[in-house]
Amino acid sequence: MDITEAAKKYHERMFPGYESKLEVTDPEFIERFDNFAFDEVVHQDDLDDRTRVMAILSVLIGCQGIDEFKAMLPAALNFGVTPVEAKEIVYQSVAYLGIGRVLPFLNVLNDVLTAGGVELPLPGQATTTMETRLEAGIQAQVDIFGESMQEFWKSGPEESRHINQWLAANCFGDYYTRKGLDLKQREMITFCFxxxxxxxxxxxxxxxxxxxxxxNDKEFLIKVISQCLPFIGYPRSLNALRCVNEAAAKS
Structure with missing residues (x-):
């Protein structure tokens, strides 16, 4: 195999001492994938390793790549993603994918952390109560989207207005208000989901x-899309790029 030294070094940083079984069973594939994902792509821009792997974990949840999520989780921890940050990524994804698709990822995360000697549960990160979550969620929406969100929670047809209230109280009040990740990080992972x-x-x-x-400007989001491309593929990456360009055109 002709895997570049740069790809080998990056792979070793992610997975110290790990020997891939696919190098034996699928050497031609691994040569091209590793050279692309761990040399060409990672050296395309200056996105830092920690942000890169946080985005990768998020897209893997979004695309339901459970096996690759399990493989990449130790790399994320090696690159400085804390157990709390990993938990917050998984927790927040429930608002965008539902527990039916996220539960396997939460189980994998717990297994990996436990195997690594991390005691569960982790310290609590909640900043709201059931009484304060709506007000705090509305404020988070305003902080992220602007003042137009102040009354959004009670807008829409009467028969479905409760969903906008849930969006404020549950999606934003239960998750975005938690410690562990800041709003910029939470919006990045949401875009990835x-x-x-x-x-x-x-x-x-x-x-x-x-x-x-x-x-998180246009250049930043293009870096995120680029670094996640080997894990999500071209069609959805190109769709994401179109979304970024459309948003930029309106800003």
Missing amino acids: LYAQGGCEPQATSHAAANFRLG
Whole structure:
């Protein structure tokens, strides 16, 4: 195999001492994948390793890549993603994918952390109560999207208005208000959840714009898309790029 020294070094940083079984069973594939993902792609831009792997974990949840998530989780921890941050990524994904798709990832995360000697449960990160979550969630929406969100929770037809209230209280009040990740990080991973699952382009465009408001600019999101491409493929990456461009055109 002709794997570049740069790819070998990066792989060793992610997985110290690990020998891939696919190098034996699928050497031609691994040569091209490793050279692409761990040399060409990672040296395309200056996105830091920690942000890169946080985005990768998020797109893997979005695309339901459970086996690769399990493989990449130790690399994320090696690159400085804390157990709390990993938990927050998985917890927040429930609002965008539902527990039916996220439970396997939570189980894998718990297994990996426990095997690594991390005592569970981790310290609590909640900052709201059931009484304060709605008000705090509304404020988070305003901080992210602007003042137009102040009354959004009670807008819409009467028969479905409760869903907008849940969006404020549950999605934002229960998750975005937690410690462990800041709003810029939470909006980045949300964009990753959305574009990786496909079919959520309107929401991905909206959250691209929200990223811009918080300081995750167009260049940053293109870096995120680029670094996740080997894990999510071209069609959804190109769709994500279109969402970013549409959001930028309106900003």
